[in-house]
Amino acid sequence: MNMTCVCACLPLIxxxxxxxxxxSWDNAQVVLAGNKxxxxxxxxxxxxxxxLLAEQLGFEFFETSAKDNINVKQTFERLVDLICxxxxxxxxxxxxxxxxxxxxxxxxxxxxLQQPGCNC
Numbered sequence: 001m002n003m004t005c006v007c008a009c010l011p012l013i014x015x016x017x018x019x020x021x022x023x024s025w026d027n028a029q030v031v032l033a034g035n036k037x038x039x040x041x042x043x044x045x046x047x048x049x050x051x052l053l054a055e056q057l058g059f060e061f062f063e064t065s066a067k068d069n070i071n072v073k074q075t076f077e078r079l080v081d082l083i084c085x086x087x088x089x090x091x092x093x094x095x096x097x098x099x100x101x102x103x104x105x106x107x108x109x110x111x112x113l114q115q116p117g118c119n120c
Contacts, residue, residue: 009045010053017057027090029082031060033075038065 013032020030032054034045047063054061060082062075 013053013057017059027086029079029086030057031062031075031079031082032057033071034061034063036065036067037063037070038068 017030020028032050034047034050036042050063051061060078062071062078064071064075066072
């Protein structure tokens with residue numbers, strides 16, 4: 001096992017996890033994906049180590065390979081499911097959403113015309 005890579009990857013994962021927890025919305029959903037699982041002979045992080053790290057961070061863990069299409073769809077679908085579940089919880093707990101209370105005001109005025117020579 002190449003411990004240099006393990007030691008280099010761990011701080012990056014911990015840093016990204018901290019950034020997500022610090023700067024994202026409270027309902028951000030995250031999974032940890034160990035990639036290139038098709039390259040077993042070059043493996044530097046065991047499946048158990050990946051699972052343990054994900055568990056410690058509070059994330060679900062997947063081993064993936066884009067090359068061999070292993071768990072790519074499943075990982076994406078699980079992340080979408082987590083997002084949808086969290087959105088559903090928000091709908092259940094946010095009175096503005098469930099009662100239909102207005103959260104934004106619409107105006108009758110048309111949007112401003114595009115300026116000549118502007119490509120936006």
